[in-house]
Amino acid sequence: MELKARYGDTALIAGASEGIGAAYASALAAEGFRLILVARRIEPLQRLADELGDRYDTMAQCVACDLSEEGAAEQVLDAIEGVEPGILIYNAALSHIGTFTEHPAADHCQAAVVNMITPMKMVHRLGIKMLDKGRGAVILMSSMAGLQGSGFLATYAATKAFNMVLAESLWYEWKDRGVDIIACCAGATATPGYIRSSPSKPGIFAPAVQKPEVVVSECFKRIGRVPSFITGRGNRVASFIMQRLLTRRMAVLIMGDNTRKIYRIR
Template identity: 40%
Template sequence: MSMTPGQDSALKARFGPAALITGASDGIGRAFAGRLAEQGFDLILVARREAALQDLALDLGERFGVRVTVVALDLSQAGAVSDLLTRPETAQIGLVVAAAGYGSIGTFLQQDLAQEAGMVDLNCRSVVELVHGTGRRMADRGRGGIIVFSSLVGFSGAPLSATYAATKGFVQSFAEGIAPELRQRGVDVLSVAPGPVGTGFAARAGMQMGRSASPDTVARAALSALGRRGTVRPGGLAKLLGWSLAMLPRQGRVRVLGAIMKGMTARDAASRG
């Protein structure tokens, strides 16, 4: 849907006036920022890279006439979410997109422990803190929307990406558990479980993705599903892989995902060699 700058949308009427997006400087978070600005939301953009956020804020503000607030924070750090939610701009949040996260690939014992623990903090703890803080405010108002991110690998263990898959399994279970509770208070919860997505996430994790969905495909599918479904798998490949894996017993899924991850690491080693 294309809209003129400043034009309100049904999405904003239901979940506005402001949206908070974490991980907004790149990839999926950035795609959500563009989509929501187009639909008239004021935005609070959160990520570590302030310069990238400022550039994005300037662009979206000029194109769509919305108010954009930039908050440079590392949400993996203790107290970061609490600091974020004390800002006066967050009082009007009606929609949260918790897109911040990262992964790793390779055998667990070869990974840097601080990076693995930081992944748990960012992918899990910060999501719980953010949903708790914003969810209470939305529930008190009787309306709101929360989008969190699981993954295709979040439905079983994934050798060579064990910590990442576990964090996404946590998010999936968390979303499924809180959705019925918050629905009774007028708040919709959606878990987005994409397969490979063409973002900077893959480069940080050391993955060679091959065929992948675009960040905009993920954003469009999620916003369309919010309030209608509990989990969405954006893109044809995610749907195909999700259906195929669901037909297998859990241990079979683990073996298949291990083979997929092994293929990614093999392509990565070949590209470096």
């Protein structure tokens, strides 16, 4: 992977304690990275830090922060002042499943802060430093839900589209300046968060649910090569059909129907 040679020896993972975030932490610890791990709950973070420390003899600093709060980006980056991460992975996300109007507007605003405002501010502040140094990497987690309108996931899907377009735009601006950025567009992945959302079993034609470790290794293979990518062959085939072969209307209908079925929405 040679990630250390390319990006330095410290990585910040926002949303690191479980699922895909913990898989990123583990993969980077195995490469000898020093880690800054961020999440709301300190205990699972500290457990992961101890476990990775024992297994890989790596150092990890844990920062407890609710990334849905205004000023969260500043709080995290001030807490690590003096340390300049060569890799930023923004993984945390909030999704409210259900009809748009059943959730109060405040819930949608909270999702907008966790999923868009905080990562945008982190990318801005760390991006300036990475560009100054002429090296660095940013990974923004996106989702297949962000590739078209996704009924019953409206705000989440819209924020994931934002992440993808932000990463792709900056990829263009930064491609000759030594800083790599990628949107990792995942499909269903077996994380504790996904399992807690109680999805029903996907149909036999649905792409397979991926393991977090697979998502992570696919992402590390592609960073520096493409502005964004879709994880998993099954997801790429589904996306090809939805985005290239069907009309936008059909794609939106299929996505909404699927979400309705998976989450048993009446």
